[in-house]
Amino acid sequence: MTWNIFLPYLLVMAGVTYLVRMLPMTLFRKPIRSRFVKSFLHYVPFAVLTAMTIPDILFSTGYTPGGDVKSLVCAVVGLLFAIFMAWRKKGLLTVAVTACLAVLAAQGVCLLF
């Protein structure tokens, strides 16, 4: 990626991300009153992370529609193990590593077929 294309993207990404964090912390020191706005903001993290994970996780191991189904199977195995560990309230690192190991194991099993 050439720098004259990359740098504007970097500035926009870093600038927006920082302002979103900085402005509320420095400007608004009084609590928000609107219950709807408070509720909306409360649900945003869950909504964002879900929309980013589903269905993208299925393509995280290299599967493309019409491609090798084994890649998809590996991703599904990783997803199921991640859900299982997350359901048992394991930490971020544990869940992420378990998902990776599950994909690794699934790839090994796929080699047998």
Added chain:
Amino acid sequence: MGSAFKKGLRDGIPIALGYLSVSFAFGIQAVACGLTPLQALLISMTNLTSAGQLAGITLISQMRPLMEMALTQLTINLRYALMSLALGQKFDDSMTTLHRAGVAFGNTDEIFAVAASQTGKIGHSYMYGLMVMPYIGWSGGTILGAVAGTLLPVFIRTALGIAIYGMFLAIIIPPMREKKAERTVIFAAAALSIAFRVLPGIRNLSSGYVIILCAVASAALGAWLFPVKEEEEES
């Protein structure tokens, strides 16, 4: 070095270990998206956020307009606005406006979670201490993944691709167990996100806008059906 700063350093170690593995995967993905290792590192050093960076490199690789990048970052990172508001209430008098502007940079989901769970007021020394290790972990993991990632065998890289999504699931799944509201929001977002992938007509919409639309629609649905009670504000 003050004791508050040292306590912050120590509290940041588990976060840093978690970040190391996830940012390693991010570094690999950034290079796969056509970025150089230095560019990947710069993104991590200036953004310090997983979800926003992941969406960002996808948009960069597709050369999407800067306005779409800005809107995507705004939506994905909107949660930080709430966290900054909430955390801003916990600061003691040592927290001048300049310090607030400084610690705001490091207000990630995990740093927020640790800082917000402290008893009593917190000062800038603790916050800066808390930011150090995760920042090193996030930047270090990124450059390692970007540089050494290509040296790893393909099957290892394939397995690491799922790491960041595993971390996301670790955040969204536990509240689904007990809370109907969060469950509803998450199912709505998942259903919408799948719909945007499969339905003809809207299928070709860019990923940045899909995240914005899914997040705004399902969070608004949640706010409309299940307004949060006062005591849940901090959670």
